[in-house]
């Protein structure tokens with residue numbers, strides 16, 4: 001043995017020497033017909049980073065031809081992994097047929113690159129990226145290379161890919177064990193080329209684990225894959241029919257090796273200046289096993305049992321399911337309505353969606369471009385669509401086959417919308433609602449009593465400022481324990497708003513000015529300070545605190561805290577950089593900013609905000625003062641409903657109506673039954689929403705018409721145009737666009753339905769939302785709308801002239817006496 005080895009060295013030395021002398025291009029990184037590698041010789045890439053030669057894995061005596069980075073611990077490629085040499089007699093060389101081969105002591109070929117080529121004079125070079133390239137010497141055409149015939153590892157500029165046309169994949173196969181590099185059980189490849197993701201297969205055929213679609217930044221189904229893994233990843237959708245993922249480092253001092261391990265995990269080792277600085281292995285939990293919970297089952301490793309059926313589904317085999325055999329999954333227990341729309345009633349109940357947050361999307365996504373609304377509408381329109389999801393990079397994803405491999409993550413993932421029959425959603429909500437109400441009555445009861453007691457006390461106490469009042473007001477909010485609503489110090493707010501400086505004033509609300517402020521930590525806030533003059537403001541103040549501190553919705557402005565000190569009552573809100581809707585909508589210059597897409601988004605947002613107030617929040621709230629100036633816009637022009645000073649918490653059944661002696665609200669947004677008789681219900685908000693909707697589409701104030709010679713409000717005007725068949729002329733000229741005409745028309749139609757004279761003819765806000773998002777395709781024709789006639793205006797005008805003759809946009813605290 002020793003002799004042999006010695007001999008080999010000598011031979012190689014001679015070969016190199018000869019090559020050099022004969023002037024032949026012969027460098028250390030190349031194998032030629034005359035330059036062979038005899039165990040244990042190696043060749044080295046020009047940059048010295050990679051070596052090719054014979055090696056033995058730990059605890060093994062077998063010899064393999066391999067390429068490694070720096071040391072043999074970091075092998076990136078193996079030639080004869082399934083044909084090991086029993087001794088160190090192996091030779092790696094160019095065969096006479098031009099292929100690279102491994103031959104044993106008996107000089108028989110045990111491994112070959114096995115390409116049929118006419119080129120007989122070839123050479124192989126180990127390049128600076130670690131790729132072994134076999135070329136035809138004369139033409140320099142690449143015949144074969146190790147990067148497209150990978151083993152278990154990927155390094156920068158290698159591809160994980162597949163050809164769309166031929167279906168040929170570049171696969172990575174794990175070792176059998178840590179000491180046995182032969183073809184193992186796990187294979188990694190790129191799948192689902194439309195929304196590509198990496199699959200790990202077990203035994204080549206059984207899906208074992210999948211990363212979820214690559215969205216250009218992360219794998220949607222692998223939130224635990226840290227950004228370290230994903231740095232430098234890139235997807236090439238089509239390179240002559242081949243789609244592939246690669247990863248590269250911009251920094252040339254960086255290097256990384258991705259490995260599929262013998263136990264089916266993904267491992268990443270990264271190097272900086274040839275020093276290992278990172279070694280990560282994606283940890284897996286039970287839920288990561290493909291299809292753990294079967295079709296329509298969802299896995300969550302933080303719950304017990306980990307598997308559950310999606311809404312509208314039940315275990316296909318209850319006995320199995322209870323015995324933790326989940327693979328047969330779930331079956332639908334409530335048929336979908338799709339395709340069997342009920343006729344005659346305007347409350348068609350089609351299907352809806354049940355949303356699951358932080359989800360790993362199921363396998364077999366179909367993909368299309370579009371926004372969230374389009375995804376939803378498209379899915380709803382196709383009865384075979386069972387679910388959809390939206391990702392801002394990928395667009396829409398749809399599923400029309402059994403939903404398999406769903407998982408709920410504690411973070412990351414996407415919102416997954418599962419199609420369910422609408423009645424299921426309705427039932428669910430009502431049940432939840434009932435349960436909640438019982439709880440709320442208990443929890444809120446005490447609170448209401450406390451507030452009422454205080455107000456009563458205040459009412460019967462002569463107005464006095466000073467210690468007594470201060471004490472009570474200071475204590476009150478603390479006593480009622482406003483769900484950890486922070487209390488701000490007056491001084492802090494004063495300094496945040498530059499002592500309530502005029503230049504910080506954003507506007508004047510119904511009960512006092514609103515200032516812009518900035519807290520010490522840089523956070524911008526809006527500070528609403530009750531004017532001391534407004535004697536009745538405190539009730540509304542407390543009301544607002546109580547109401548809004550319990551609400552959380554992305555279409556409601558967020559209350560950050562309050563301050564009750566001395567005789568100051570201050571509310572602190574998140575700051576909305578874009579002010580209120582009316583400042584855009586009714587401004588001849590700014591209205592251009594609001595194109596139809598934005599306006600539609602605003603309409604939908606407001607409707608969802610109201611829906612939350614009416615149905616989905618833990619309280620049932622009627623806002624009573626919806627108007628353009630109470631709709632704030634965030635930096636992305638998303639609407640947020642604000643000003644809950646007049647909101648009422650109601651309880652009881654669906655058709656609840658309440659009666660009040662104090663009619664509060666804003667002129668032009670109030671339905672007649674409320675303005676005239678003081679009756680309010682959820683349908684009052686629907687009316688106000690209808691007015692808002694018409695204002696948004698037309699770009700005109702409902703009330704602006706009074707100044708004209710026209711006797712009609714915007715509502716009345718719209719109704720007139722509708723009947724004349726000329727409704728399109730109401731559309732704001734700024735947004736006229738034939739593409740969106742249908743959508744605008746639909747909104748006007750919905751608006752008119754919302755302002756029906758008879759409350760029972762107005763849809764509920766949940767129906768309105770369904771109408772807006774096109775889940776209800778057939779809208780009933782509007783009937784008589786409730787436009788407040790001149791005659792009525794005058795009567796109220798006479799009583800409260802000063803309040804709205806100047807600016808119709810001011811909240812009226814009382815328009816009728818008693």
Ligand SMILES: *[C@@H]1O[C@H](CO)[C@@H](O)[C@H](O)[C@H]1NC(C)=O
Pocket residue numbers: 026027028
């Ligand atoms: C080949 O490598 C040896 C040592 O590793 C070195 O001395 C020699 O200069 C190299 N030859 C070429 C052509 O790079």
Ligand SMILES: *[C@@H]1O[C@H](CO)[C@@H](O)[C@H](O)[C@H]1NC(C)=O
Pocket residue numbers: 083084085086104110
């Ligand atoms: C290695 O040895 C085993 C058994 O000793 C034999 O079956 C196998 O063919 C040998 N492999 C090679 C490449 O010589």
Ligand SMILES: *[C@@H]1O[C@H](CO)[C@@H](O)[C@H](O)[C@H]1NC(C)=O
Pocket residue numbers: 112114
């Ligand atoms: C070499 O390729 C031929 C077909 O091109 C195939 O039949 C044969 O099995 C291959 N041999 C090896 C060792 O892969």
Ligand SMILES: *[C@@H]1O[C@H](CO)[C@@H](O)[C@H](O)[C@H]1NC(C)=O
Pocket residue numbers: 024033121122137
């Ligand atoms: C292969 O090509 C090289 C360079 O052109 C030449 O030196 C060598 O003789 C050729 N070998 C054979 C077997 O043709």
Ligand SMILES: *[C@@H]1O[C@H](CO)[C@@H](O)[C@H](O)[C@H]1NC(C)=O
Pocket residue numbers: 058059178179
């Ligand atoms: C090699 O064997 C030793 C002792 O049995 C063991 O501790 C070690 O984990 C083995 N290494 C590998 C890579 O299997």
Ligand SMILES: *[C@@H]1O[C@H](CO)[C@@H](O)[C@H](O)[C@H]1NC(C)=O
Pocket residue numbers: 203
């Ligand atoms: C792997 O698949 C083969 C058939 O393709 C089968 O015979 C073998 O039992 C499978 N192995 C395991 C561990 O499932």
Ligand SMILES: *[C@@H]1O[C@H](CO)[C@@H](O)[C@H](O)[C@H]1NC(C)=O
Pocket residue numbers: 239240
């Ligand atoms: C793709 O195909 C075209 C024509 O078939 C060819 O010119 C081009 O070099 C190919 N590109 C790659 C990267 O193979």
Ligand SMILES: *[C@@H]1O[C@H](CO)[C@@H](O)[C@H](O)[C@H]1NC(C)=O
Pocket residue numbers: 253272273
């Ligand atoms: C790596 O090497 C480069 C060039 O020699 C140097 O600029 C850089 O600071 C080094 N990085 C680290 C982390 O050592």
Ligand SMILES: *[C@@H]1O[C@H](CO)[C@@H](O)[C@H](O)[C@H]1NC(C)=O
Pocket residue numbers: 224283284285301302303
């Ligand atoms: C769920 O999986 C995560 C990630 O693998 C793990 O950290 C966590 O401990 C698991 N939780 C349970 C309850 O098994």
Ligand SMILES: *[C@@H]1O[C@H](CO)[C@@H](O)[C@H](O)[C@H]1NC(C)=O
Pocket residue numbers: 343344
């Ligand atoms: C639906 O109702 C209309 C009239 O209300 C009727 O003409 C039509 O035939 C009905 N369609 C179905 C499918 O029942």
Ligand SMILES: *[C@@H]1O[C@H](CO)[C@@H](O)[C@H](O)[C@H]1NC(C)=O
Pocket residue numbers: 366382383384385400
């Ligand atoms: C509905 O979806 C299925 C599955 O994606 C598709 O094959 C079919 O063409 C779609 N139908 C329509 C009308 O778009």
